[in-house]
Amino acid sequence: MTAMLEMRGVSKGFAGVQALRDVNFSVEPGQIHALVGENGAGKSTLMKVLSGVYPSGSYEGTITFDGEARRFRDINDSEALGIIIIHQELALIPLMSIAENIFLSHPPARFGIVDREAVYRRTRELLAQVGLREQPDTLVNDLGIGKQQLVEIAKALSKRVRLLILDEPTASLNEADSAALLDRLVAFRQQGIASILISHKLNEVARVADRITVLRDGRTVDHIDCRIEPVQEDRIIRSMVDRDLAHRFPERDARIGDPVLVVEGWSVYHPLHAGRQVVRNVDFHVRRGEVVGIAGLMGAGRTEFAMSLFGRAWGANVSGRIRLDGREVVLSNVSAAIDAGLAYVTEDRKQLGLIMAEDVRKNITLASLDRIAPNGVIDEISELKAAGEYRTRMQIRCSDIYQEVGHLSGGNQQKVMLSKWLMTDPKVLILDEPTRGIDVGAKYEIYCIINELAAAGRGVVVISSELPELLGICDRICVMNDGAFVGEFAAADATQEKIMRAIMRNRDTGNGMVANDGQIGTVRP
Known part of the structure; x- marks a missing residue:
């Protein structure tokens, strides 16, 4: 033809x-x-x-x-x-x-x-x-x-x-x-x-x-x-x-420790619709060295839950308790969350995660200005050094650290955003759709970074709409629907079918109970 x-x-x-x-x-x-x-x-x-x-x-x-x-x-x-x-x-x-x-x-x-x-x-x-x-x-x-x-x-x-x-x-x-x-x-x-x-x-x-x-x-x-x-x-x-990826997901030897983040009775209402509860009395925990996935359909409340934890960046009438390293903390704003050791990598890097018209250097150091400006004035040498180190560590492909982020590929933009939050040295890193819109090679590199963070004793939370991704990189998967957790699976027991069954069974019952491995019951931390 x-x-x-x-x-x-x-x-x-x-x-x-x-x-x-x-x-x-x-x-x-x-x-x-x-x-x-x-x-x-x-x-x-x-x-x-x-x-x-x-x-x-x-x-x-x-x-x-x-x-x-x-x-x-x-x-x-x-x-x-x-x-x-x-x-x-x-x-x-x-x-x-x-x-x-x-x-x-x-x-x-x-x-x-x-x-x-x-x-x-x-x-x-x-x-x-x-x-x-x-x-x-x-x-x-x-x-x-x-x-x-x-x-x-x-x-x-x-x-x-x-x-x-x-x-x-x-x-x-x-x-x-x-x-x-x-x-x-x-x-x-x-x-x-x-x-x-x-x-x-x-x-x-x-x-x-x-x-x-x-x-x-x-x-x-x-x-x-x-x-x-x-x-x-x-x-x-x-x-x-231009190389074989023998495994889509890198192997790692999980060494899971004590709880680093514990959330109890967490509830959040919509900021514009006062009577609409978006997150419903959620209990959640992450251990040191653990990668926990959150699965769910669009609108399940996953992003709202994550953003509300991160210094109440979203939501109204937020209630509940947060403990980091066993100590109760009040994260009333984003600065308090960062200082306490929490970091959130947004799903929307172009609107909420990066300043597209600024260069790689400024974007990487943006959340850690206190480290490069101890007296209120940016130390350019410290800034250059920090940005250069993360460029090398994260293998960010750019002409130099003065290149505008908006001119980078999606995968490299994602690495810049990760670098920004890694520079804050978080205890717990929440990743919201971390591989959306990037290719398989860049995905593999980000999976390796997640493994490195877990190996260093960080707690990692991954929100993803791709079930194979969660099954490939997580130690434990929690399932969310209609603002509540409705199922929890160890990685060894989880399948796509079980996760979808948990979502759909809860939708059908409408009783707030939890579907776990085909059974109705409760999820225990």
């Missing part, structure tokens, strides 16, 4: 860094073509070249679409041909309706006046195409992230999309929403719409892709035609990282 898109010999550099090197890439009509590689491999850069974000003249190579050479000056040129890109960070306006978001740039109009009847009629048609039943006047802010992703796709369909580019579309979705989105791509394929899927979730790639292209260090290193050869994840990983 003749390709609808061909990119040949594409090269692109930034300030001495070569992001793309002679890349070849093509897509056939109605094809789902997956583009995979480590963070920093050049995937997003290649798609920005294709969509006109990086205009013609700023790169080398050729783009052919529908048999004609194309020189896109900006994103409007590519969209005019039906090439639509949906970035990982959704471009929706929360306080506007679904209809307003979809047609904001191109509303149907009569005599220069927006035809609201046509807008609502067309919005209903588009929502039906992506499987949403919401009304056109529903505010985007009232939708979950999975439905917001489908609104973005509806917006693309409104522009008569022929080639849809999705950059990590399922990174923030739960399994049900991810499956629904992937099913939608398959349906589009049957309608003749081609898709380019950028994803680190290789199981999802294997499920829907017709072809897979692997990038490494800005080069094309492998092509797989899924229609004529089997998809082997080991082959993809080997191509991505």
Whole structure:
């Protein structure tokens, strides 16, 4: 079949860094073509070249679409041909309706006046195409992230999309929403719409892709035609990282000591809805050298629980007791939590975890200014030394410690955020979705860091939506649902099925009891 898109010999550099090197890439009509590689491999850069974000003249190579050479000056040129890109960070306006978001740039109009009847009629048609039943006047802010992703796709369909580019579309979705989105791509394929899927979730790639292209260090290193050869994840990983990962999760010899963090009767209410209890009388503990996972569906209260512990960074009417190293502490604010030895690595590194416009050096030292500014003035030598040590220790790939964090890959941004909190020398480190949106190689490095922290006697809490991850790195897994812990499993006894059974059984019973290994009972610390 003749390709609808061909990119040949594409090269692109930034300030001495070569992001793309002679890349070849093509897509056939109605094809789902997956583009995979480590963070920093050049995937997003290649798609920005294709969509006109990086205009013609700023790169080398050729783009052919529908048999004609194309020189896109900006994103409007590519969209005019039906090439639509949906970035990982959704471009929706929360306080506007679904209809307003979809047609904001191109509303149907009569005599220069927006035809609201046509807008609502067309919005209903588009929502039906992506499987949403919401009304056109529903505010985007009232939708979950999975439905917001489908609104973005509806917006693309409104522009008569022929080639849809999705950059990590399922990174923030739960399994049900991810499956629904992937099913939608398959349906589009049957309608003749081609898709380019950028994803680190290789199981999802294997499920829907017709072809897979692997990038490494800005080069094309492998092509797989899924229609004529089997998809082997080991082959993809080997191509991505240029080495074998014999085990996805590093082995460690757990040496678990006395409790370092004990939480009793912890309750938290929503900060805006006074009567809504989000965390319900939770008891929780972590021992020295132990990695404890918290599993649960989106909305279970995991992040709210973690943030409320961390100096009441979220929530209202917080009650309960916290003991660190056997001593009761009152963590009334974030500074008190840091001083007591608690650290929280947020799931949202771009909005809450890092200052993207600042350099690596300032981001690493940001939470430990008292260590580099003993007299209230920053000692630049101490700052440089500390940042350089963590850059080496965490293997942060950057040109130097003066490079802006916003220019780093997702995996390296995550390492900078980890460095910031490790510099505070915490007794307990809470990691909220620590590997979201990063590749298998960077994930393995972060797992090794978690092992090192546990080996040093730290208590580590890992919140993750990826059950295989929790099963692979944790000593104990607690299951959360509707603001309460509803199950607890030792790593040796835990399975994905048992964890999901605990969640669903509690939902069905609705009695606050705990599902543990298929039995209804209580969890004891």
